Amino acid sequence: MTRQSSHTKATPTTDPDDAPAKVDLGCLDGLLGYRLRRAQLAVFQDFITSMRDYDLRPAQFSVLAIIRANPGLKQSRVSEALGINRANFVALLDELETRDLARREPAPGDRRSNALFLTAKGEAFLDEAYRHLQAHHERRLDAALGAGDRQQFLTLLDRLAALD
Amino acid sequence: MTRQSSHTKATPTTDPDDAPAKVDLGCLDGLLGYRLRRAQLAVFQDFITSMRDYDLRPAQFSVLAIIRANPGLKQSRVSEALGINRANFVALLDELETRDLARREPAPGDRRSNALFLTAKGEAFLDEAYRHLQAHHERRLDAALGAGDRQQFLTLLDRLAALD
DNA sequence: TATTGTTATACTCTATAACTATA
């Protein structure tokens, strides 16, 4: 292999005319992780924009969703299920509790543990937020994916997530 | 809709026996962004592990790749192409220059700008790192994706990335 | 006036160590 690898053009980029001239991604284009990262950033940005009026970030939404689907689950298991360090989970849950969306209760049978629940307000809030996401955010994502097979796409994402 | 949305089971999770009992993702399972994020984290983790001996993070690799494919490109355009804030790009490039992988040169015709190049060491380093990634990291990703259509997968990722 | 590179700053996210109370 010479100085230029086969997938790069590397024209010395003089470009004296005012045309913007597209930047060549070079070997970056062959890295799945790069494409995945750009897609993930765009999707999260769209999520955050969609949830602006709810003031809810992706991590906060995920905590509420897990608690609702598993009421009474121990704090450590919720953080573990989401891959969130238990030390970092404390402040995250504190804020949800301050906003009266979730609550800690003493776990029956283990006085070290907290059992987590949504408040009535939290249940309603999550329902509304999720409906809004489906109607706007997910709807936009489906439009972007177009005719592509969404189910097959999700299957491949899950296979990658199972790497570790 | 009642207190429980249609896609959650929400059995009160008493679970007194010692079986670990899988955590229900609830409505999180219906969010594309969640699956995308988990996949991206797993892929980046695999990248970082693969590049341990090279001490090269994804962002550093991307900078080297863009510079190699577009030698002489202005600093602001490199950071812009990667979606990196120009203020944050300074320290990133400083480190690559300290390691003698890239260099700043005065841009011909504009004394405000820097034109970026790889050093000879940077060219060789990137070639070797990229070959190593292809042989190990990307190979593992392909194995994980299995029979799935990689090209279709990349197409859908790019459509999502084009959201904003 | 606008742009380029830079510094300073702040806020989020993430990771580790250590403490306490329980088990």
Next chain:
DNA sequence: TATAGTTATAGAGTATAACAATA
């Protein structure tokens, strides 16, 4: 001894404002 929740802390990543040099 080990585990659950917590605090403190440090490192990345990211965002904005402002400055000097130059366009």
